[in-house]
Amino acid sequence: MGCVRPLCVPRERRTVGPLGDTGRVLRSVVLVRRGDDVEAHEDGTVTRLGREDLPAWVAAREPGHPRWVWDDATRWYPGLLAAGVRVERCTDLRLCHGVLRRSAHVDQTLLAGADTDGWDALSPVTADEPALFALADPADRLDPIAELARQQAALAASPELRRLGLLLAAESAGALVAAEMQHAGMPWRADVHDRLLRDLLGPRPVAGQRPAVLERLLPEIRAAFGQPVMNPDSPTDLLASLRAAGLEVTDTRSWTLREIEHPGVEPLLRYKKLLRLMHANGWSWLDAWVRDGRFRPVFLPAGVVTGRWASQGGGALSAPVQLRPAAVADEGWRFVVADVAQLEPRVLAGMSRDAAMAEAARARDLYQGMVDSGAVETRTQAKLGILGAMYGGTRGESGAMLPRLTRRYPAAVGLVEQAARAGERGEVVSTLLGRGSPRPGPWSRGDADDPATGRAADSRRRAWGRFTRNFVVQGTGAEWASCWLADLRNRLWRLGDGLLTDRPHLVFFLHDEVVVHSPAALADDVAEVVRAAAVEAGRLLFGSFPVDFPLDVAVVRSWADADAPLDPAAEDGNLPAEVPDTDVRAV
DNA sequence: CGTACAGGTCTA
DNA sequence: TATCTAGACCTGTACG
Structure with missing residues (x-):
């Protein structure tokens, strides 16, 4: 995709958009795994190097703004990031293949090759430990150079070259954003989370026991329905008990129960809500998903057929509003939370x-x-x-x-x-x-x-x-959001110095909302570029057609404060009053 | 005993 | 008679 320049801006402006700086000729470097080594193909020359030498080699090339072409960012980029190497742009052949294969604007015969099925079936790697290479990876049987040539030919022949090219570029940038967000992680205070849980549920119970608050609610519910042994933890039992109590219900959903006038309903709904909280985002969630003060879900660009992102692990796409107080920016840092209305x-x-x-x-x-x-x-x-x-x-x-x-x-x-x-x-x-x-x-x-x-x-x-x-x-909404993210990523990088996590960086993305973790001193600049990126996304998709994408932007210490921005004078007012000295989560 | 599915609840 | 989109992921339960 090195020849594609989807942005229709005059070259002399050297504008930087989702593709990075468009004012120079793009060079592609195709990375190919060969056993324990890596081959870098560039303009007909091939460099062979050991895998351990790759990060330094990439870092040395990066100032020339190459486009790194790889089979799949989840197989390459986490290792580079772990070694402290951030790249400006890439072509993610897996994601681009997925787009081209389904596009009605592509001559599918141009994509046909011996390993097309293999590309169709290629899955992202989502292991927690970002190893640079996995053993027996099906990706190793695929030929990235041939696939790149097919994709370039298919794109060049498409009547929708500009739009498709933009989509491929945005998709590839999304692959970088996803890996970077996983690398950086969402700051998450286990102690605050634990306090929220204890306030609502009581102390952490030993495995298999009900938390104290639920244990206290239980007799109240049983008495109200006159069912001394009913077990609201079991949907089957709950339904049977409600019917035995004379209620004509066919399911036990909250909104069904809410319609019923019965003194037992209120405590039952409270019980279900708390039980759900414990199951979905309770102490075991903390154990499983929060390490070293970071929540690191796996983000999967285009993981949904419409092009929206999917996620794996920790239920990142349904992070409950109730627990967002536990997402707290580091000392001296802020969250810049932005979302598009409608x-x-x-x-x-x-x-x-x-x-x-x-x-x-x-x-x-x-x-x-x-x-x-x-x-x-x-x-x-x-x-x-x-x-x-x-x-x-x-x-x-x-x-x-x-x-x-x-x-x-x-x-x-x-x-x-x-x-x-x-x-x-x-x-x-x-x-x-x-x-x-x-x-x-x-x-x-x-x-x-x-x-x-x-x-x-x-x-x-x-x-x-x-x-x-x-x-x-x-799907078009997802495309707008991808362009927003891609452009924002570039702008954030230019705001700071040093490693990715030393600069303002994206830590969360959810359809139409982003969270940026930023040094406090740069937070206002971040707020500005978040808006600028939204304007750019609108321009990329709709050109001069006048449609606005106003953002709600908040600079906050905790994610939960995004809906009620802090009075700057009361800067720390929303932080928890005190932090326990001991880790009460120890069992 | 391990897997598959249904039911339920959270997100945009 | 009733159908308004896309997901993740927990538990209990049925099944092989």
Whole structure:
């Protein structure tokens, strides 16, 4: 991909975007494993070196701004980072292969090779210990040089070269960000986390025992339902006990129980909530996922079909708001927490070039913007209507809003409707930058009901239409976020000096939210570049089309404070009052 | 006894 | 009769 220059900026400006400095000719260096050695292929010359010499060799080359081409960043970059080497840019053949293979804008015959199946099947490496090389790695049977040539040929022949090239560049940058976030880790105070748990649950129980607070709630619940041996830990037992108590329930979900007027419901819900907290993010979570004051989930760019990131380990994508107080910046450092309000409706406005919706998006609150322009009466109507349009909701209030939204925002609604119809016909739909949706199963084309589920063919087609409807918006939203991240990564690097973790650096990313760990003195600069990167992402995706992506940015000591920024005068007011001297987690 | 799945709850 | 998207991951339970 060394020849690709997706940014359409004049060369003399030497603007730095997701691809790094575009003002110079890009050189690619392809890294290939050969047993214990590494071959570096560069302009026809081959350098062979021992694996232990690689970090120093890469570091020495880095000032020339090469593009490092490798089979898969998770197999190379953690080792480099561990050796203190950060690279500016790469081509991640695994991720690029995934995009190109599914893109409707690519001639698939150009990607066909002897090891295409191997590239299709290549999985990221997610071991905790970032070894530079694994034994018996299936990646070793793949030829990165041949694959690079195929990908370059496929890209060059694509009618959507610019957009696809941008997507590949952003995807590769994402691979770097993911490895760097795992390397740096999210600062996490086990002592604060433990105190939160003890406040809510009581002291850490020995294995197999209930925490004290749950133990106290239990008789209260049993008495209220008149079921002296009921066990709310077991869904089966709980359902049976509730029915024995005369309640006509068919499941034990919280929102089901909340509808019931019964004195036992309140303590039961409290019990379930606390039990869930202990299971999902309790003491064993701390033991498993927090080491040396850092929470290090594995981030997997494009781990979701829409292009969103997935994660492994520690449930990073569902880090409960309740525990965010435990994420505390290091002494003398701050978190800069930024998120985009209503990313997906804004993306929809941009990709459909719907002028009226873009006008509403000029407001900080897009839904309020819709109200102010007279499209709908209330903010709730706006939100329900938009969500219904993007998710395919037809019932209730969201469905009822659709005709009005269609009249007011014909391009935006038309785009998602078209995506839904295409999906119902079994066609592939594409995001703005050219990520293709997966093909539906073969059953979707026939009229037969699914023998496995008994679901009617018609119902399955509509379900697939809802998926493709959402795919184009969620997927393009992920592309915006990838460009934001990639550009932000470059800007953060230039703010500081030294190692990655000496400078402001990304520590968390969740669809439309980033957390940057920054020296306190640079936090305001970080806030500025976070906004600048968002502007750049909008420009990269939508050019001069006027759609805004306003950010909420907060400079805080704890992640939990992001929603209520600190008064600078009371700088340390939100920190825990005191930190225990002893580690009470010892069992 | 180990694996697979269902149920539930957290995230955007 | 009822279907509004994408995930992670815990437990208990059924099954081979």
